[in-house]
Amino acid sequence: MRKKAILYYGLGIFFCLSVLLPIYFLIVLSVSGRDAVYAWPKIFYVANLDWSMFRFFFEVEGVTRAMFNSVLVASLTVVFAIGLGTPAAYALARYNFFGKNFYRIAILFTRAFPVAILALPLTVRFINLGIYDTIWAVVIVHTALALPFSILIQSNLFQSVPKELEEAAWLLGCTKLQAFFKIMLPICMPSVAATAIFAFIISWNEVFAAAVLTVKNRTLTAFLISQISESPLFFQITGSFFLVIPTLFFIFIVRKYLFSLWGITNK
């Protein structure tokens, strides 16, 4: 038994180290002043705390706005990916209509094209629509990116719930809408939450569409990639720091929901 415990904690420590070490180095670097980035030999811990890079970072025009935009775009993407994806997933799971199987495959194949190639033709379209360089343009593209995942996962999920539960609710006088909100959604809530988190992460991570579709209203990732060629390395490191820290908090807050993706757990 003891040997087993040692093996487990050994493995656990190994997984943690391989995941966290790069992030640890990033954090050490971003509070060690700008010379540390190029220093040789490297530093492995914070010797003297230096916040100068943070101050510099926030003095750059547009940084705070870009951070705000990133959060806003990701939140709106969640709203649309769930708001449009859940009804569609329900229809795919419960109704029979023409072309249903074709749509399933087609939805999947919208993911077959790299965003970097799709983004430029879309620019022209968004200019014509008058929403170019607004967060709505980015939200629309991110929603399209998150939808396939949202729909296919949720329709899998709705299928796994027995039809009889809903039918009982209908017999007892619920309308279809009521039955969905009172029976289906509470059962599936954990997975829907997990899907929402996925949508948030997809949007928070996406950079190329956001970089092409906006000029002034950039998200933080887009802001950073537009600066990558021109800006010094220490600026990029600090920027990365501010993309990583919110992510860490976010994951720890939502961790409970993440693993209920495929439905109800039996443990």
Add this chain to the structure above:
Amino acid sequence: MKPSSVSLETRRVFSAWVLVSPMLLILLFVAAIPLVRTFFFSFTDVSLDDLSVYKFVFFQNYIDFFEGEWYGVLVESVWWKAVYNTLVFALISVVLEVFFGLLVALFLNVSFKGRGLLRAAVLIPWAIPTIVSAKMWAWMLNDQFGIINDILLKLHVLSDPIAWTSNYKTSLFVIIMVDVWKTTPFMALLILAGLQTLPQDCYRAARVDGVHPLRVFFRVTLPLLRPTLVVAIIFRMLDALRVFDLIYVLTPSNESTVSMSVFARQYLFDFDRFAEGSAASTLLFLTICLLTISALRIGKVKLG
């Protein structure tokens, strides 16, 4: 046939369409229309200067024979290099990610103290934006001030620092490694979520019968997990085959790591060869469709 039953059926179809159409509209607008336009342009001689002026050239962008020489995407050696790189990248990274993902998921499925925290910690690389992880690794792998060279030199594994991202021998390997680092958590998450829905009675029965744990894994866990695994592999494969961000940030303009997406993007927007870029995009799309459909067939899985 009673009229009421017809109207019920019509009503059901109608409400299904009401539920589906907003989503279809968005996907049509953002994905399907640009896609069809790209197919269309791949058969013309259009250039980026003016997309409204073009004439049809049929398959000339794909392959063409003119005055004793072959032209077109299909005879470009860089294109075939890109195809090779993409397939190697997709195959190795997906295999490694499934292997490690399964390992991590099985590990995190056993109950022990601090499991909740560890589960969250392991997920972090997946949630960090790709440009950040790519930048971070680019810095760690840098030949002059990279921390990995520093550590390997101190451990006497290396005698001279290596330029990991620009050396043609190591660059594809580095791309795969960073991708595995970043995406294994996603795999582990999908698999772990799948593990939690498996019926527990099978395991109890196996325990009562005293079956060896390895046998339980191959005879019970893997077969039950197959639908989850296939879905996870398909999602992952789609992403791996169109790999772009990672290569774009880690090894820009390095021919030894060019992928099909990178090739298409360069032709479309950087090299001013829009029509051939469209042809490359079309080929990329067809390749991905073909591989995905075969994966669905082989996996015998029903989508959604």
